Amino acid sequence: MSAKSAFFIDVDNTLLDNDHIKDEIKISLVKVFGQKDADHFWHHYNGFRDYQKYIDFPKIIRGYCHELHGDKCRMEFMQVFNSIEFKHALYPKVPEVLKYLKSIGLVNLFTEGDLVYQKRKVEESGLKSLVDKVYLFDHKMDHLEEVIEDFADARIVFIEDRADYLGKIKSLHPEIFIIHITQGHYAKIKGENFKTINLKFKKVADLLTLKIHQIAVKGKYD
């Protein structure tokens, strides 16, 4: 008999259209601060992301406002961020997909970002209420081992838009089943081990066609 399945599903550009959210933030920032200051903010943002390898909006905003504007700047930024409606950014049929995967196994979110903005995103989008557990880290790939150790007896499946992350998971744990959702701008980056991807779907809604026999890893669970 097969062990229970455990899904680890990414959030940004897998369940939630983060490219769309970022475009909304860009438009709002230009309205509030003007094009020049908004461009300067994104320069800060890109510098932080390239150096730290993750996004921490509160820290980026603090750094930017400290340099240029002060408290008023921080308040205006918070207004922009507080006005984002995350629920509208879910990809089509995400609640149905999560409900369907829960009928097969345990469903976890495996996401990364800062503990303020990303946490809000996961809660206010409604995603938190649709899954069994949320794993949120600043650099999630650093926590892969501790996350999967709770599911040693399960058939583990990772679902992501980033082939480089999936390839890394597969190289460390060939027995894990990996599914690439080719949505968003990261989907174009292949990554070193992209050929090891088990299944590929264009849209997250396509997961509704997933059959339990497709995620079996031959040999390990038979």
Ligand SMILES: [Mg+2]
């Ligand atoms: Mg992603």
